[in-house]
Amino acid sequence: MEVVLAGGIFLVTYALIATDRIDKTLAALLGGTLVIVLGVVDQDAAFGAVDLNVIFLLTGMMVLAGILRRTGFFQWAAIKAVKISGGEPYRLLIAFSLLAAGVSAFLDNVTTVVLLAPVTLYVANVLRVSPLPFLICEILASNIGGTATLIGDPPNILIGSASGLGFDAFLLNLGPVAALILVVFVLMTRYFFGRDLTVHADVRDAVLALDEREVLTDPGLLRLSLAVIGATIVGFIVGHPLGLEPGSIAIFAAAVLALLSRLDAETVLGEVEWSTLFFFVGLFMLVEAVVEVGIVSAIADALIELTGADPVATTLGLIWLSGFASAIIDNIPYTATMIPVVQELGAAGIPIEPLWWALALGACLGGNATIVGASANVVVANVSARAGHEISFRTFVRYGVVVTVISLAISTVYVYGRYLLV
Amino acid sequence: MSDRARSARRTPVSALVSSLPIEPLLAQPGADPLEVMHRAAAQPQTRLIGVVDDSGVLIGVVPILRLAEAVIARISPETLLADIADLADAARFGHVVESRFIRDVMVRTAAVRPTATADEAFRLMHERHLSGLYVVDDAGRPTGYLDLLELTLAYVEALEADRSGSSGSADTTAVD
Numbered sequence: 171m172e173v174v175l176a177g178g179i180f181l182v183t184y185a186l187i188a189t190d191r192i193d194k195t196l197a198a199l200l201g202g203t204l205v206i207v208l209g210v211v212d213q214d215a216a217f218g219a220v221d222l223n224v225i226f227l228l229t230g231m232m233v234l235a236g237i238l239r240r241t242g243f244f245q246w247a248a249i250k251a252v253k254i255s256g257g258e259p260y261r262l263l264i265a266f267s268l269l270a271a272g273v274s275a276f277l278d279n280v281t282t283v284v285l286l287a288p289v290t291l292y293v294a295n296v297l298r299v300s301p302l303p304f305l306i307c308e309i310l311a312s313n314i315g316g317t318a319t320l321i322g323d324p325p326n327i328l329i330g331s332a333s334g335l336g337f338d339a340f341l342l343n344l345g346p347v348a349a350l351i352l353v354v355f356v357l358m359t360r361y362f363f364g365r366d367l368t369v370h371a372d373v374r375d376a377v378l379a380l381d382e383r384e385v386l387t388d389p390g391l392l393r394l395s396l397a398v399i400g401a402t403i404v405g406f407i408v409g410h411p412l413g414l415e416p417g418s419i420a421i422f423a424a425a426v427l428a429l430l431s432r433l434d435a436e437t438v439l440g441e442v443e444w445s446t447l448f449f450f451v452g453l454f455m456l457v458e459a460v461v462e463v464g465i466v467s468a469i470a471d472a473l474i475e476l477t478g479a480d481p482v483a484t485t486l487g488l489i490w491l492s493g494f495a496s497a498i499i500d501n502i503p504y505t506a507t508m509i510p511v512v513q514e515l516g517a518a519g520i521p522i523e524p525l526w527w528a529l530a531l532g533a534c535l536g537g538n539a540t541i542v543g544a545s546a547n548v549v550v551a552n553v554s555a556r557a558g559h560e561i562s563f564r565t566f567v568r569y570g571v572v573v574t575v576i577s578l579a580i581s582t583v584y585v586y587g588r589y590l591l592v
Numbered sequence: 593m594s595d596r597a598r599s600a601r602r603t604p605v606s607a608l609v610s611s612l613p614i615e616p617l618l619a620q621p622g623a624d625p626l627e628v629m630h631r632a633a634a635q636p637q638t639r640l641i642g643v644v645d646d647s648g649v650l651i652g653v654v655p656i657l658r659l660a661e662a663v664i665a666r667i668s669p670e671t672l673l674a675d676i677a678d679l680a681d682a683a684r685f686g687h688v689v690e691s692r693f694i695r696d697v698m699v700r701t702a703a704v705r706p707t708a709t710a711d712e713a714f715r716l717m718h719e720r721h722l723s724g725l726y727v728v729d730d731a732g733r734p735t736g737y738l739d740l741l742e743l744t745l746a747y748v749e750a751l752e753a754d755r756s757g758s759s760g761s762a763d764t765t766a767v768d
Contacts, residue, residue, distance in 0.1 A: 245673045284682050291686040292669050384670030549679055557686030558696075 198452025219458035230420025236441025244285035257374030259367035271315030318348035336410030470514030492532025497539035600750035606706035621695035652698030
């Protein structure tokens with residue numbers, strides 16, 4: 171009976187999240203608390219399943235990104251990219267893509283692309299080209315960049331906390347493949363958009379007239395924010411061998427920056443996306459329920475049977491399964507569900523570290539396939555549509571699927587070559 | 593609440609319009625924002641521009657701030673870029689940057705009938721964060737413009753009348 175209840179609540183919750191019938195945070199909270207109310211899992215176990223390291227890491231990074239955002243940094247960086255490119259559209263497309271990827275590796279993808287979008291729209295308007303190539307590339311690049319580090323994408327945050335793998339481990343294991351995918355992606359953009367981006371020299375000069383200093387609202391706070399964020403990254407690397415979790419480091423850094431910037435607590439906490447945090451809370455409790463009743467074990471057993479417990483087939487299959495799933499459903503609930511499955515697979519004797527990397531790569535990169543595959547995709551599409559440039563599902567998928575398949579293929583070769591080749 | 597205040601709230605809009613020399617300013621949807629800005633500068637008291645179609649029906653309004661943003665975005669985009677804090681700001685900027693015609697910057701119509709009360713008119717202005725409204729006939733064609741100042745003056749007069757009425761009563765009491 172408990173299995174049926176847990177499974178049913180789980181499926182309905184995920185369906186509600188995937189179809190956007192109701193707000194996804196409400197769906198997750200309803201699902202996560204219903205399993206308690208109906209006695210599928212007791213409160214202590216459900217509350218105990220809420221990974222506070224994840225919650226505090228997300229909170230800390232939201233505060234850091236939010237304070238940095240106040241300084242005009244993102245707009246400044248975008249205008250700098252314009253200057254570096256000399257206003258030449260294709261070079262600008264590459265510059266924006268690299269900027270989106272680089273910033274997304276360390277800060278929230280959504281904040282990054284939302285704040286790059288206005289400069290992108292302005293520049294495209296002045297250059298008299300469509301903004302779509304720039305926006306699409308920024309979306310794709312931000313998801314690739316976010317794959318590279320522990321804090322670049324929420325699936326990595328979940329995996330890092332569950333696996334105990336630190337910031338340095340993510341950087342050393344996923345950084346190289348993310349960088350390689352980014353290089354290949356940049357080369358692909360010439361094929362995708364190279365022909366669409368030619369403009370007259372006088373129009374380029376108009377774009378170069380932008381003054382990046384004018385968008386900085388607080389240069390002092392900018393320097394302070396960048397210093398604290400830099401120290402936080404160092405803290406993640408240094409803290410791991412000392413047994414300090416990223417959540418503690420991120421919250422400490424956020425509090426320090428808030429204090430030094432003389433912002434009051436209400437302002438600082440206003441930067442936190444509470445809805446996102448409670449989305450995670452609901453998911454943790456719901457997943458705990460399906461773990462306790464044995465559904466996760468059953469999924470793991472089924473996967474083992476399917477692959478014959480072969481590490482290569484299981485690991486490489488996980489990349490593609492995760493990629494496919496993330497393309498169509500939110501990669502956060504997918505990852506939250508697959509974490510205990512991976513733990514079961516590891517307990518069954520399949521080398522676990524490659525599985526973690528496979529899950530991370532698939533879950534992060536799969537989000538590039540469709541316009542609904544990741545939050546960054548959806549918000550940029552929203553901004554673009556309101557500016558009169560709709561990014562349709564079909565338009566995006568033409569590029570997204572190609573980039574995703576190639577990214578997953580590169581990931582497959584990388585994971586096999588680095589971890590599975592005997 | 594005194595009777596005078598109640599009465600002020602129930603004053604029909606038709607009685608308030610033109611208590612100050614603030615006239616409607618109308619534009620066609622395809623008008624150039626720069627040209628409309630010149631006209632607005634010649635009539636600075638009117639802070640809400642009405643957009644009418646070919647048959648003269650009000651189809652939208654443009655707050656002067658929004659028109660200014662459309663112009664400023666072309667000259668000094670950095671000023672607006674610096675203020676972008678979230679998705680809503682980014683979307684608004686993107687929309688402003690693409691503005692070529694008045695219809696690109698207009699927002700939905702804000703209008704009342706001549707028989708609407710001052711209270712109803714103020715609620716609409718407050719809800720929409722507007723400092724004026726168009727008064728329209730049954731066909732939706734503008735017949736006048738009600739500025740927030742005109743509406744507020746009616747309330748000021750009611751409050752001052754109350755105050756002088758109260759002072760008169762106090763004097764009487766003192767004499768007694």
